[in-house]
Amino acid sequence: MQPFSFNPGPKLISGEGSAAKLAEILPQGPCLFVTDRDVVEFGLTDACRTALEDGGRDIILFDSVEADPSKETLLAAVELGRRHGVTHVVGFGGGSPMDVAKLAAYLLGSGDELDNIWGVGLARGQHLPLALVPTTAGTGSEATPVAVITCEGGEKRGVNSPALIADWAALDASLTLGMPRSLTAATGIDAIVHAVEAFTSARLKNPISDMYAREALRLLSGSLIRVCEEPGDMAARSAMLLGAHLAGLAFSNAPVAGVHALAYPLGGIHHLPHGLSNALMLRVVLQHNAEAARDHYAELAEILDPDCARLGSQANCATLIDRLDRMVTDSGLVPRLRDHGVPQDDIPMLAREAMKQQRLLVNNPVPIEEEDARRLYEAAW
């Protein structure tokens, strides 16, 4: 066995009402509660905030996190927390509020300057006690050591360090019940891509990330279409939320690759949602990888279709790609770039932009050069 390292995620509490149970765990003193306005307006934070207040804590509410949160937003959250002398941080919502909460807890706890910690492994201080509560089943941000912030000129910068990993995550599937179908589908596909790309990650794939990736794919693929068609099905919602969390643990340690690398320019330039961008590039990148990743894809195919175990690896590999492709369409997503306002003329520029994602491309099972990227965008168009 190859040597490997594995960073576990936060301590986990799961089940209906688990967000309110954080009141039994978190320290006393003022709480910086980081979220967004929609999450507050839908009443999703009510039970948790009431429980924290009943436990004697002041809630310092920061509810102005936007999609693709900016550096200004993060620094405003930190300033608010500092002014009130908060002793701990709760991040409540989708990936954006959780990312802001992770960095706010770190900057408040460590006293470090943001501009000194961009990149991998440079945040080495202590964060304030931090709990995360996801309200979408997709990003897995509550499990990961990564936070992404949009800086000057629209540049996305990330901090990736074990010092960002939350102390606790509460998985309460009832918080995901109101998600519209398109968001459920896109975030669910994103989580599936996390599992598949972690399982084939070229450099850091390891037996524990494999275990999480397999179980994540089993949970997610078994429930995605169900939650799209029966949004109130709590068992399926719970499976999606846990699956997204396990996929987050997998790709925290065995990072994502080509699908994400080609998806990022679609978000950066055409502002397509992250999950949708991944869904649009999934089939073509898997086809590009099929030869190099054949045995791994064949192994995953048996999770989606146990009957295919008796077939050869080439047939199984094709089964995986076919099943995932069908899942994208069955979830209700429209799977071609041309249907999402991406002009064909933009393809050379998208391919050039994708080449900037070398930190992801190095994890792909087979190289993706600029010419490959152009061909893959054409195929997805």
Ligand SMILES: [Fe+2]
């Ligand atoms: Fe993702």
